[in-house]
Amino acid sequence: MSNQTQTAQNSADHQELPPAEKEFLANYNPADYERPSVTVDIVIFTVRDNDLKVLLVKRRFAPFQGYWALPGGFVKMNESLEASAMRELKDETGVENVYIEQLYTFGDPQRDPRTRVITVTYLALVEGQQIKTLQAGSDASEAGWFSVYQLPELAFDHHYILDYAHKRLRAKLEYTNVAFQLVPEKFTLTELQRIYEIIWNQKLDKRNFRKRLSIRERSAYPEANPHQMLEELEETRPGGNFGPTKLYRFIDRVERIVRGIGV
Amino acid sequence: MSNQTQTAQNSADHQELPPAEKEFLANYNPADYERPSVTVDIVIFTVRDNDLKVLLVKRRFAPFQGYWALPGGFVKMNESLEASAMRELKDETGVENVYIEQLYTFGDPQRDPRTRVITVTYLALVEGQQIKTLQAGSDASEAGWFSVYQLPELAFDHHYILDYAHKRLRAKLEYTNVAFQLVPEKFTLTELQRIYEIIWNQKLDKRNFRKRLSIRERSAYPEANPHQMLEELEETRPGGNFGPTKLYRFIDRVERIVRGIGV
DNA sequence: ATAATTTAGTGTGACCAAAACACTTGTAAT
DNA sequence: ATTACAAGTGTTTTGGTCACACTAAATTAT
Numbered sequence: 001m002s003n004q005t006q007t008a009q010n011s012a013d014h015q016e017l018p019p020a021e022k023e024f025l026a027n028y029n030p031a032d033y034e035r036p037s038v039t040v041d042i043v044i045f046t047v048r049d050n051d052l053k054v055l056l057v058k059r060r061f062a063p064f065q066g067y068w069a070l071p072g073g074f075v076k077m078n079e080s081l082e083a084s085a086m087r088e089l090k091d092e093t094g095v096e097n098v099y100i101e102q103l104y105t106f107g108d109p110q111r112d113p114r115t116r117v118i119t120v121t122y123l124a125l126v127e128g129q130q131i132k133t134l135q136a137g138s139d140a141s142e143a144g145w146f147s148v149y150q151l152p153e154l155a156f157d158h159h160y161i162l163d164y165a166h167k168r169l170r171a172k173l174e175y176t177n178v179a180f181q182l183v184p185e186k187f188t189l190t191e192l193q194r195i196y197e198i199i200w201n202q203k204l205d206k207r208n209f210r211k212r213l214s215i216r217e218r219s220a221y222p223e224a225n226p227h228q229m230l231e232e233l234e235e236t237r238p239g240g241n242f243g244p245t246k247l248y249r250f251i252d253r254v255e256r257i258v259r260g261i262g263v
Numbered sequence: 264m265s266n267q268t269q270t271a272q273n274s275a276d277h278q279e280l281p282p283a284e285k286e287f288l289a290n291y292n293p294a295d296y297e298r299p300s301v302t303v304d305i306v307i308f309t310v311r312d313n314d315l316k317v318l319l320v321k322r323r324f325a326p327f328q329g330y331w332a333l334p335g336g337f338v339k340m341n342e343s344l345e346a347s348a349m350r351e352l353k354d355e356t357g358v359e360n361v362y363i364e365q366l367y368t369f370g371d372p373q374r375d376p377r378t379r380v381i382t383v384t385y386l387a388l389v390e391g392q393q394i395k396t397l398q399a400g401s402d403a404s405e406a407g408w409f410s411v412y413q414l415p416e417l418a419f420d421h422h423y424i425l426d427y428a429h430k431r432l433r434a435k436l437e438y439t440n441v442a443f444q445l446v447p448e449k450f451t452l453t454e455l456q457r458i459y460e461i462i463w464n465q466k467l468d469k470r471n472f473r474k475r476l477s478i479r480e481r482s483a484y485p486e487a488n489p490h491q492m493l494e495e496l497e498e499t500r501p502g503g504n505f506g507p508t509k510l511y512r513f514i515d516r517v518e519r520i521v522r523g524i525g526v
Numbered sequence: 527a528t529a530a531t532t533t534a535g536t537g538t539g540a541c542c543a544a545a546a547c548a549c550t551t552g553t554a555a556t
Numbered sequence: 557a558t559t560a561c562a563a564g565t566g567t568t569t570t571g572g573t574c575a576c577a578c579t580a581a582a583t584t585a586t
Contacts, residue, residue: 034340035298038370038381077297077379081370105368105383107301107344116340118301120368120381190563207565208545215543242562243552453534470536471574478572505533506581530585535578542573549565556559 036107036116040085041072041158043103043121043165044095047182048128051147052198054162056154057092057140063113064155068146070162072119073139085122093143094135098126099181103165111157123165125181173199177216177229180250188237188245189213299370299379303348304335304421306366306384306428307358310445311391314410315461317425319417320355320403326376327418331409333425335382336402348385356406357398361389362444366428374420386428388444436462440479440492443513451500451508452476 044055056068071092075084082100090096100122107118134143146152148166151159172178179195193209213230231251236244307318319331334355338347345363353359363385370381397406409415411429414422435441442458456472476493494514499507 033300033337035300036338036340037296037298038301074296075299075370075381077299078372080372081368081381102367104365105344107338107383109341109343118338118344118383120370188563205545205547206563207547210564211566212544239553239562241554241560243564245563451534468575469534470576473535474537475573502533502582504531504583506535508534528586531583533582534580536580537578538576540574543571545570546568547566551564552562554560556557 036118037112038075039072039117039119040075040081040088041070041119041121041161042085042089042100042124043070043162044089044093044098044124044126045148045165045169045182046126046128046131046145047195047198048145050194050198051149052166053128053145054148054151055093055095055134056144056146056152057136058142058144059155060139060141067155068152069155070121070158071140071143072121075120081120082122085120085124089124092137092140094133094137095126095131098124099178100124103161103168106157106161108157119161121161121165123168125169125178127182127184129184170199177250180229183250186233186235186247186249188247190245192248299381300375301338302335302380302382303338303344303351304333304382304384304424305348305352305363305387306333306425307352307356307361307387307389308411308428308432308445309389309391309394309408310458310461311408313457313461314412315429316391316408317411317414317428318356318358318397319407319409319415320399321405321407322418323402323404330418331415332418333384333421334403334406335384338383344383345385348383348387352387355400355403357396357400358389358394361387362441363387366424366431369420369424371420382424384424384428386431388432388441390445390447392447433462440513443492446513449496449498449510449512451510453508455511 042055046053046055055071057071059065059067059069071089072085073088073092075081076087079087081102085100086096086098089098089100101124103121103123105118105120109116111117111119134145136143148162151162153159154162169178173196179192179199182195183192189210190206192213193204193206196209197204216229229251231249233247233249235247237247238244305318309316309318318334320334322328322330322332334352335348336351336355338344339350342350344365348363349359352361352363364387366384366386368381368383372379374380374382397408399406411425414425416422417425432441436459442455442462445458446455452473453469455476456467456469459472460467479492492514494512496510496512498510500510501507
């Protein structure tokens with residue numbers, strides 16, 4: 001078993017295939033094998049009304065017609081998984097341009113009564129005020145935000161998937177900055193703290209929270225906690241019946257939206 | 264958008280479907296939709312000869328015939344993804360009964376020149392001495408362990424997948440006990456330390472390493488670091504040209520093999 | 527037999543992060 | 557003026573991480 005190196009051919013350039021492969025491709029018929037269906041399902045969270053909410057759609061068709069379910073649908077042949085997830089989210093709910101990362105792939109043979117369906121799930125986050133109105137798409141008769149603590153009966157194994165996503169979100173708050181995805185562009189530190197408190201479902205100490213933020217800024221994980229992530233703005237927001245509060249901005253918010261590394 | 268609760272029907276019992284769903288199922292034809300192929304690919308690591316090795320197979324057929332690739336193959340219709348991964352690993356290499364956890368799902372439309380292939384990848388770990396001989400299966404003409412630092416050209420996007428798995432393994436050593444999967448049943452603390460050093464590719468301080476182990480034992484993450492995970496055995500191993508060394512055992516090793524939580 | 531070699535095994539101090547904890551200040555409403 | 561409310565701010569204790577050096581046991585070479 002040697003560590004021999006192959007003759008040079010980049011695994012990425014499919015343009016120049018050797019003759020044997022060309023012949024194989026010519027004879028290859030994708031219909032020769034029975035294949036499972038592949039869907040994407042999206043667990044999209046927001047924080048709103050002091051509560052962690054998830055977006056669900058009411059199924060217009062069988063199976064589980066009339067049940068609430070995670071938005072999702074079949075992956076198209078020429079579309080990446082992530083693009084699929086974003087398209088389904090937009091089609092079924094009108095929500096677009098959000099942070100999204102892959103969650104897990106569920107493939108129990110019995111999870112869909114129709115046929116074998118493997119679903120690649122995504123975790124998405126969106127700031128609460130950004131979504132004005134939800135629009136139900138062709139596959140969904142209704143769409144709505146539900147408290148993760150008061151859920152209706154869900155279709156398929158979606159309850160399990162949602163649980164899994166909730167756990168992952170909780171865990172990711174500990175070592176990443178995903179929480180910034182749940183806050184408007186300009187925010188107060190108290191608002192940011194509320195995000196953590198709601199997702200972890202516990203009160204946090206104000207001073208410790210702020211100290212941790214400043215420590216995280218100069219932390220050793222530039223990927224998860226980029227330097228200088230918080231910018232203190234000149235601007236303040238007038239308090240209610242108390243003093244004005246400082247506003248902050250998240251530097252490089254746009255980049256962060258792109259894609260979670262997920263290591 | 265209310266939080267209405269549905270009439271009782273457990274999403275798990277597909278036995279009693281309402282008439283509308285029954286009718287839908289009767290008319291449902293899985294061939295109506297074009298579907299991608301789904302494969303599993305396994306990145307199985309071992310530590311051996313002071314090096315982190317990965318198991319590769321040489322492809323017997325096109326595409327990428329003759330190239331080294333991760334073991335894997337098509338998911339069968341009635342088999343879970345995890346079972347698929349274990350079956351392919353056994354079929355192509357003879358390796359079985361190992362720790363395995365899902366890694367990521369890669370689904371770029373162009374990643375396979377034949378057709379759309381979505382691959383669910385798994386990270387597996389096995390102790391170096393446990394595998395006596397590798398046996399190449401029907402799809403692989405050869406199977407062998409390669410240093411992750413000296414890899415041949417790989418088929419498809421397998422180089423990328425392998426990189427991703429390596430990163431994940433490195434990260435998981437920090438907060439879980441997966442390293443125990445890479446060590447024989449009875450081991451010395453120095454052997455365990457070598458595992459960390461090899462995967463992180465850096466020397467560790469002996470005293471700090473041992474202290475960290477004892478701290479981890481009473482740590483606050485029972486899932487990742489179960490209490491009392493290390494048992495000091497009476498038995499010792501005679502040293503080379505030095506004194507005898509204490510042997511340890513990993514308590515509940517069997518349970519741990521089952522499945523990574525992966526949150 | 528003596529010396530040299532090799533690895534096992536062990537403790538302390540400095541630093542840093544996390545957690546617990548309380549008061550002052552500015553504004554609006556009364 | 558008094559009250560109500562949330563913003564903003566610092567210290568102490570505790571525990572983990574890291575850097576660091578010597579002794580003991582056995583084998584090998586002389």
